[in-house]
Amino acid sequence: xxxxxxxxxxxxxxxxxxxxxxxxxxxxxxxxxxxxxxxxxxxxxxxxxxxxxxxxxxxxxxxxxxxxxxxxxxxxxxxxxxxxxx
Numbered sequence: 001x002x003x004x005x006x007x008x009x010x011x012x013x014x015x016x017x018x019x020x021x022x023x024x025x026x027x028x029x030x031x032x033x034x035x036x037x038x039x040x041x042x043x044x045x046x047x048x049x050x051x052x053x054x055x056x057x058x059x060x061x062x063x064x065x066x067x068x069x070x071x072x073x074x075x076x077x078x079x080x081x082x083x084x085x086x
Contacts, residue, residue, distance in 0.1 A: 002026045017047060023039050037072060037079075041079050
């Protein structure tokens with residue numbers, strides 16, 4: 001699958017944020033928005049400002065794609081808030 005190389009890199013190094021970001025892109029491309037959101041939130045949890053906040057920006061794009069009142073956006077925003085304000 002197109003996610004396999006990124007999953008292998010993450011297995012070797014869970015802090016490979018670039019691999020995790022690419023995995024999120026691949027998941028989003030396959031329509032797995034919830035999976036993509038999980039990966040992006042993990043990056044934000046570990047390093048909020050990684051790559052000029054690329055993960056946060058991508059997250060907002062996914063929320064828009066899912067629809068602002070979708071469960072994906074609502075749950076994702078809640079989790080984002082708890083990460084940013086914990």
